[in-house]
Amino acid sequence: MLKAFYGGLVAYNMYNPAKSAIWRKYTWFAFTVIFFMQLFLGLLGIEKCLMTGKLHWPVPALILLGPMYRGNITFMTILFLSTVILVGPAWCSHLCYFGSIDNLMASSKAPKKLSIKTIYQLKYTILFAFILFTLIYRFFIHDKLTATLLGGSIGVVGIILLLFMSRKKRFAFHCTAFCPIATIVMWLKYLNPF
Numbered sequence: 001m002l003k004a005f006y007g008g009l010v011a012y013n014m015y016n017p018a019k020s021a022i023w024r025k026y027t028w029f030a031f032t033v034i035f036f037m038q039l040f041l042g043l044l045g046i047e048k049c050l051m052t053g054k055l056h057w058p059v060p061a062l063i064l065l066g067p068m069y070r071g072n073i074t075f076m077t078i079l080f081l082s083t084v085i086l087v088g089p090a091w092c093s094h095l096c097y098f099g100s101i102d103n104l105m106a107s108s109k110a111p112k113k114l115s116i117k118t119i120y121q122l123k124y125t126i127l128f129a130f131i132l133f134t135l136i137y138r139f140f141i142h143d144k145l146t147a148t149l150l151g152g153s154i155g156v157v158g159i160i161l162l163l164f165m166s167r168k169k170r171f172a173f174h175c176t177a178f179c180p181i182a183t184i185v186m187w188l189k190y191l192n193p194f
Contacts, residue, residue, distance in 0.1 A: 024093065028100040035097040057148075059155035060098050060181040065134045069147060084185055088192030091185050092175060098158060099182075102174045105166040114169070114177065122177040123186075130154075130180050 013023040039058055042050035050056075056066065056076070063080045067073055084091050092099050114122075137147060158174055165173040175182050 025100075025103065028094055029104065031095065032097045032100040057151050057155055058097065059151060059158065060096055060179055061130060061154050061158070062151050063181055064184060065130055065154075065180070066151065068131065068134050069138045071138065080181075081188070084188045085191050085193075088194065089185055089189040092182050096175070096181070098162065098179070099172070099175050102162040102166050102172040105162050106170055106172045114171075119177050123183045126178055127180040127183045 010023060010027055013019045014027075035058070038049045042048075056062070063076050067077050080091075083095060087094065093103075137150075141147075158178065161178050162172075162174040
């Protein structure tokens, strides 16, 4: 009943163009709070809160890089692809738990945007570098502990970028120029039939 009420409240307010941007910010951040609260409860020992029952880094880039390193498709891969098919590019602006934090850090009336050319150069260079490094690591270096630590370090770099670069540049630098999943969503958004 509470979910239905929440869904109706959000739908009513998001339907109004004058309110949709602020409600998107609220609902997006609420999703992030619930996501990390669930992770915290999982770390406290409530295994059902870890979705698959196994702990993994809550880093969006690892949705792509983790399965690529292990050579298999996981629950997160299927969840990501199915939600992108359902919501298209709204995945980044409604369902990404890093994106809402980046959005809050970047909030400003006078954004200092990078040029489109620079953004695309960064996006594709970072995506290519992540994929190349992951494949080299998978086929030539078989140290799972180091791979796990490197995966966590991607999250740390992402947090540093959204805390410092997004605030300084006053736009969502992490999501726009760094996150490889945002680049993948940019390509896959055309699968969305809606």
